[in-house]
Amino acid sequence: MGLVDFVSEFCSVSHTHRLKRRKQLQTVEMKVRIDCEGCERKVKKALEGMKGVNTVEVVPKQNKVTVTGYVEPYKVMRRVAYKTGKKVEPWPYVPYDLVAHPYAPGAYDKKAPPGYVRNVVADPNAAPLARASSLEQKYTSAFSDENPNACVVM
Numbered sequence: 001m002g003l004v005d006f007v008s009e010f011c012s013v014s015h016t017h018r019l020k021r022r023k024q025l026q027t028v029e030m031k032v033r034i035d036c037e038g039c040e041r042k043v044k045k046a047l048e049g050m051k052g053v054n055t056v057e058v059v060p061k062q063n064k065v066t067v068t069g070y071v072e073p074y075k076v077m078r079r080v081a082y083k084t085g086k087k088v089e090p091w092p093y094v095p096y097d098l099v100a101h102p103y104a105p106g107a108y109d110k111k112a113p114p115g116y117v118r119n120v121v122a123d124p125n126a127a128p129l130a131r132a133s134s135l136e137q138k139y140t141s142a143f144s145d146e147n148p149n150a151c152v153v154m
Contacts, residue, residue, distance in 0.1 A: 023052065023070040029091035030077055034060040046083035062113040064091060092118055
């Protein structure tokens with residue numbers, strides 16, 4: 001018995017299973033130029049066949065495509081670019097309520113949909129004027145109508 005057990009240890013093949021990390025549910029927003037209904041159908045068709053995609057929403061007036069599912073953002077954007085031949089970029093806009101100075105030169109964009117400005121919160125090099133420091137915030141609130149202790153000179 002001892003010899004058989006010893007030899008069987010060398011002959012047996014141990015299976016090492018890699019643990020697959022489960023992808024998380026994500027929402028991917030991207031900007032794709034959509035000119036007509038054919039472009040819209042082409043983008044939807046390219047994404048609906050992709051593994052892990054739950055929903056695809058296309059807003060042609062804003063050139064915005066939103067994909068929800070268990071997918072990776074770069075793979076989704078790469079697939080749209082490959083299948084449709086269109087330029088794809090991450091959604092660069094945020095609602096103007098989230099930016100301290102939405103009409104600063106780096107944040108304001110004429111091509112942005114109504115109610116949106118460039119996402120300068122995520123990119124620190126994009127617009128230093130769009131983010132106010134604590135000192136700037138203190139000086140601007142000194143002349144604000146909402147501040148009860150504001151200067152009444154203005």
